[in-house]
Each structure stands twice: as structure tokens, then as C-alpha cells.
Amino acid sequence: SLPRSDHQVVAVAARELSRAREFAQKHGIPRAYGSYQELAEDPNVEVAYIGTQNPQHKATVLMCLAAGKAVLCEKPMGVNAAEVREMVAEARSRGLFLMEGLWTRFFPATEALKSVLAQGTLGDLRAARAEMGFVIALPRLTDWAQAGGAVLDLGIYCVQFISMVFGGQRPEKISAVARVHETGVDDTVSVLLQYPGGVQGSFTCSISSKLSNAASVSGTKDRAEVSPTWAPVELVVNNDRKEFPCSLGSKEIYNFIHSPGMIYEAMHVRKCLRKGKGVEDTGRSKPGRGCLAARHPFHSGSYGNYISQDVLGHPSAYSM
Numbered sequence: 601s602l603p604r605s606d607h608q609v610v611a612v613a614a615r616e617l618s619r620a621r622e623f624a625q626k627h628g629i630p631r632a633y634g635s636y637q638e639l640a641e642d643p644n645v646e647v648a649y650i651g652t653q654n655p656q657h658k659a660t661v662l663m664c665l666a667a668g669k670a671v672l673c674e675k676p677m678g679v680n681a682a683e684v685r686e687m688v689a690e691a692r693s694r695g696l697f698l699m700e701g702l703w704t705r706f707f708p709a710t711e712a713l714k715s716v717l718a719q720g721t722l723g724d725l726r727a728a729r730a731e732m733g734f735v736i737a738l739p740r741l742t743d744w745a746q747a748g749g750a751v752l753d754l755g756i757y758c759v760q761f762i763s764m765v766f767g768g769q770r771p772e773k774i775s776a777v778a779r780v781h782e783t784g785v786d787d788t789v790s791v792l793l794q795y796p797g798g799v800q801g802s803f804t805c806s807i808s809s810k811l812s813n814a815a816s817v818s819g820t821k822d823r824a825e826v827s828p829t830w831a832p833v834e835l836v837v838n839n840d841r842k843e844f845p846c847s848l849g850s851k852e853i854y855n856f857i858h859s860p861g862m863i864y865e866a867m868h869v870r871k872c873l874r875k876g877k878g879v880e881d882t883g884r885s886k887p888g889r890g891c892l893a894a895r896h897p898f899h900s901g902s903y904g905n906y907i908s909q910d911v912l913g914h915p916s917a918y919s920m
């Protein structure tokens with residue numbers, strides 16, 4: 601749905617060639633490969649978009665970086681903070697672009713919220729709240745072996761919102777309560793994040809119950825809310841409601857609502873690569889090839905993995 605002069609899908613890979621061929625035929629993609637390695641080695645591929653399941657992200661990211669590709673990896677980029685650090689270090693050492701596919705960050709409604717924040721319309725910020733929950737029957741979500749669970753799949757959208765509105769700051773303290781699914785993955789989790797100056801972030805994510813699926817930030821002057829949390833098409837500030845439809849005239853049938861909004865992150869990737877700037881943790885830019893995913897406020901998707909690791913990995917932060 602983007603101009604072919606800017607974006608072309610030139611190849612698709614699957615572990616079975618037949619499936620890649622079927623997908624390629626359905627979507628008019630010139631090349632199909634029976635392995636991810638063959639795609640990584642295709643000289644016509646500039647950027648690899650990785651949509652495998654969570655546990656395979658790291659291996660596939662490293663494979664594509666080794667082949668010199670820029671990489672856009674689906675969220676959560678890693679199943680924990682250690683994996684994310686390893687991938688970011690590898691991208692840095694090769695001077696290659698790596699970004700976590702937190703597509704939410706590039707929606708027009710998110711951009712509109714960021715300018716409301718930048719203008720100080722809400723006053724001094726006090727609290728941010730996000731929720732994402734559905735009754736979902738996706739096998740991967742309740743499968744420990746596929747790194748399922750609410751925090752990694754849905755909580756990451758809540759964390760990235762809170763991290764964004766608080767400028768990428770790291771919280772001083774994290775605490776959480778959870779319901780654990782019979783398969784052992786986290787089913788419903790509520791997390792409290794305490795920031796300097798008594799500023800608070802909180803979120804609830806669930807794979808077994810419908811939540812508000814909205815995200816809000818409140819200050820001493822006003823409150824702003826976007827919805828749905830993961831693919832915002834509406835921004836309300838005080839009682840002023842603005843719509844940002846993202847059907848974009850697409851006739852495609854998608855598995856998930858607002859999927860046409862994937863074009864925004866694709867446009868961002870292209871913009872980064874054309875700028876040719878690397879973005880370091882400190883936000884200091886340096887000449888290099890592409891932007892690097894880091895804990896930069898704008899690419900703080902990786903931050904979500906730190907939180908999930910903190911929440912899931914430290915019993916002290918996790919009272920049942």
C-alpha cells in the first residue's frame with residue numbers, strides 16, 4: 601500500500617518452501633525461499649522484517665545482521681533483556697539498523713499526543729495508565745515454549761506508552777501482581793512503576809479478559825487518552841476528540857484490527873535509513889548507517905523487555 605518507488609516486498613521465507621511460495625503467489629512477491637538463511641543472503645533484500653514467533657526472533661535477527669541487513673523485528677524483539685542487549689550490541693558492532701516493531705509509536709494519533717505533551721498542555725505530569733486485554737485463543741499466547749503470556753505480547757504496548765510519555769526515563773521501583781495461567785505463563789498482570797518525584801505509571805494486561813484497551817496520561821492541567829492502546833486511531837484531550845482513521849482505503853482482510861497501520865513503521869524505517877544516522881542510548885546521534893534501536897525514548901520498545909524481565913525475573917517484584 602506504499603509507493604513502489606519507496607517500498608517493495610522482494611522476497612518471503614518460510615521453513616517450508618511450499619508455504620513461502622503460496623504466500624508469495626498470494627501477495628505478488630517475486631522470490632520465495634524455503635529458509636530464512638536464503639532470504640538473509642539475497643542481495644536484493646535491504647531490510648529484513650522478522651515476524652517469527654518470539655523465541656526465534658533473536659536467532660533470525662542475528663542471522664540477518666550477519667548478512668549485513670537492516671532489521672525490523674516484531675515485538676517483543678527479545679524474550680528478555682539479555683536477548684535484547686545481545687541483538688543491540690551486534691547491530692552496533694556492525695553499524696547496522698535494528699528496530700523493534702513497536703508500530704504504535706508511528707501512528708498519527710501517537711504523533712498528535714507527543715505534540716500535546718511537548719506543548720505542556722497537560723501541565724506537570726503525575727500519572728500514566730494503560731490497559732490491553734482480550735479473551736484470545738491464540739495457542740502461542742499460553743505456550744511457555746513460545747514465550748507466551750500477557751506481559752510479552754500485550755504488556756509491552758502498555759510499557760512503551762508509559763515509557764514514551766515519561767520521556768524514556770527508567771522507573772525507580774517496579775512492583776507487580778499476577779494471575780498465572782495453568783500452563784505457567786502470566787495470564788493477567790498489573791504493574792506499578794514508580795518514577796522520580798512521585799510520578800506513577802501503571803498498567804494491566806490480560807490474555808483472558810477484556811480490558812479498556814485505552815492508554816492515558818494525566819497532569820496538573822489536563823488529561824489525554826489514546827485508544828486502542830496498541831494501534832491508536834483516537835486522541836481525546838479534555839473533551840476534544842480527534843479521529844485518525846487508518847483503513848487507508850485498504851481492501852485487504854487482516855488478522856488484526858488496524859493492521860494497515862503497519863505502513864507507518866515501514867515509513868519510519870525508510871526515513872531512518874535515508875538519514876543514515878545511528879541513535880545511541882544517550883540519544884546522541886553519530887554518523888553511521890541507519891538508526892539503532894536503543895533505550896532512546898523514540899525506540900524504547902526494547903525498554904519493554906527490561907520491564908518484562910524485571911517483572912517476571914525478580915520474585916521481589918512479583919507478589920502473587
Ligand SMILES: NC(=O)C1=CN([C@@H]2O[C@H](COP(=O)(O)OP(=O)(O)OC[C@H]3O[C@@H](n4cnc5c(N)ncnc54)[C@H](OP(=O)(O)O)[C@@H]3O)[C@@H](O)[C@H]2O)C=CC1
Nearest residue numbers: 613614615616619651652653654656674675676703740856
Ligand atoms: N505488531 C502486531 O500488530 C502484531 C505482532 N505480532 C508479533 O509477530 C510475531 C508472530 O506472531 P504471529 O504471526 O501471530 O505468529 P504465528 O504463530 O503465526 O507464527 C509466525 C511464524 O513463526 C514461524 N516460526 C519459526 N519458527 C517456528 C517454530 N519453531 N514454531 C512455530 N512457528 C515458527 C512460522 O513461520 P514458517 O513456519 O512459515 O517458517 C510461523 O508462520 C510475534 O512475535 C508477535 O508478537 C503478532 C500479531 C500482531
Ligand SMILES: O=C(O)[C@H](O)[C@H](O)[C@H](O)CO
Nearest residue numbers: 734736738741753830856
Ligand atoms: O501485537 C499484537 O497485536 C499481538 O501480538 C496480537 O495481536 C495479540 O496476540 C492478539 O491481539
